[in-house]
Amino acid sequence: MASPTFVIIGAGLAGAKAAEALREKGFDGQIVLLGDEHHRPYERPPLSKDVLTGKAERESAFVHPESWYADHDIDLRLGTQVTAIDRAAHEVVLGDGSRIGYAKLLLATGAEPRALPGAQDTLQLRRFGDTEQLRQVLETGSRLAVVGAGWIGLEVAAAARQAGLEVTVLEALELPLLPALGREAARVFADLHTAHGVDLRLGVQVAEAGPDGVSLVGGTRIDADAVLVGIGAVPNTALAEAAGLTVDNGIRVDAHLRTSDPDIFAAGDVANADHPFLGRPIRVEHWANALNQPAVAAAGMLGQDETYDELPYFFTDQYDLGMEYLGHNAGYDRVVFRGDVEAREFIAFWLREGKVVAGMNVNVWDVTDPIKALIRSGGTVDVDRLVDVSVPLAEVGTERAATPA
Template sequence: MAGNTAFVIAGAGLAGAKAAETLRTEGFDGPVVLVGDEHDRPYERPPLSKGYLLGTSPREDAYVHPPEWYAEHDIDLRLGTAVTAIDPVARAVSLGDGSRLGYAKLLLATGATPRRLPVPGAELDGVYYLRRLADSDRLKETFRSASRVVVIGGGWIGLETTAAARAAGVEVTVLEAAELPLLRVLGREVAQLFAELHTAHGVDLRCGARLTEITGTGGRADGVLLADGTRIAADAVIVGVGVSPNSQLAAAAGLDVGDGVRVDAQLRSSAPDIHAAGDVACAFHPRLGIHVRVEHWANALHQPQTAARAMLGRDVAYDRLPYFFTDQYDLGMEYTGYVIPGAYDRVVFRGDPGSGAYLAFWLADGRVLAGMNVNVWDVTDQVRALVAGRHPVDAAALADPAVPLAELAARPPDATA
């Protein structure tokens, strides 16, 4: 049993692996125990719905480190088990294999779990969720044999798996409860563009749809039934209706929990020497002035580096602006910033969305809350500077490609009307 000098990381995904890496690069030479319930060594999740699912990138590219890296850096990597309980008083965790570990510091990087559909037939064979490598493997095999699938949910996972299925020649029907896919995230102006993207690629997109049942024959899904009585046949059903943070451990241990483990800007929880990072962390963001939980890759990449440094007593705070990206068909997109649903008053486009290459900016009171570049590259730093600047920007200049973004980001507040 590791003693109370050990730094224990619960969760062996990207966030856990990057925390372990940072501890070593920052000079910590004590015991580091990285615990995860999967049997694969830590890997990144974006390839599961992008390159790996499409077959354009190999499995090996998904892994965070080579297999020998953990031993070379004296990381005690324990796979196929999980932290099952936390005792903050004794400063120890219990594992699924019956063992117990003492800790000096504990990082919760337990991630999130796909939400399950609460409808009849949801547990039939042929109903798929996407979170792990094995899930992506099953979908790849399904796309090789299926002729038609139904995707439930028009979020990022739903739309990326839809694009992969269409690339494999599979007919796809997407069922979205809202008026448009990605409506809550992007707002009507840009959500409409993603709807048009998918319909242009032959997707049967049905918005405002209410699912009542997944139908099956012989224990296997063969379609879905909608509230209006419509039945849609399918060889498989893919569910992408969001995720829930794996904060049960923290809640059971008495930590402050609310849409994840609530932590401060140093990623410290309400319990001494327990931090949280990645999908499970609802962190106070100094730039935004609110607690936010970000489920995207960049957060799982960067946030645990701050957490590891804070665990070592460094004076740090996590204030990176949220960032995410997607690849769908011939569209590549990057998004920087954070917009509370309905909290913007206009969207400004730079370039023609109909051309397939453009930028979009969400504004409130003239200030840029977020920016998105579509098939336009090497502008993320300028977009980030615009969002971080927090000063009013002239909308006409923002829409004008002749005005450099860097110039707009540098303008003082009194330089615009």
């Protein structure tokens, strides 16, 4: 009997880690890894961090050495478009009309930058080519306009300021990172960029954007040598939708990362996954999900019973600020700070009904384990001890709610 073929659509970090996990878990059948780019799988955080700033070479972003795929018998096909999934035939259809049969299929199609209406010839940051264009601007330009004060926009703004450019950041909301962090913690990043000379314009609407600047609603004009648009991303669900899979803010999957078709899985930015600990589906567009989810998807493809319950995690580096975030702050009712917010050496905690639901450490290190433990404890916390820097985080402790008789 012929060995089964597993197909992975999407040759980014999630796709590459899924192929790796399948081999590590003993799968000896054929693995076909399909990517529409002409580069082998790479990680995206360096594109807005060390590769962009020149602190690291492009080679450092690749997930595996070039020889790894052949060494592990991975059929890596780059520059390959997948146009359809034929669920009835268990085949994927390629752009040249050829078909590949699959026993199990993983969708790791990621997300694409959200388009800005009225924008022409602006920059974005998602792929290697984007980073190369932006590096050219940092090396030769003098003025950069950034539309969107999210993570990508602010990281690029920091890189541009450190390269000596004048930077204007335009944001429709009243604070940067407001959806992600809420008002209390978002102010930290507004102050950070203002302190480093960024012209941060909040509550503004863009009318037009082009290669030489941005026009705002109301007539204000910001001239620039280049314009970067970073207003979020949209999950690449077209293949899944056309195939009749359940799609809702991404491809809906269960805690095993299985879609509405038992032979098709999804992982990474595109997956809106049931989360056993959070008790709700969540789609996270961050590196940690693309790194860690594929092992669970691989287990499911092999008929093993694993679930994904890692807490959402992301990080950023901007100027002299380094940050890690853990948890999910939806529905929080209080934010407290431990440490010195003005000096930007602190931990922020988001609480809901007295329980820690998320934590963010800023220039304070080696604290992710106790933060994670506080979140997972599920109990109410003594806030006075939580914010007291003299009390080790591991000793803060929580009280579980009394169980009804």
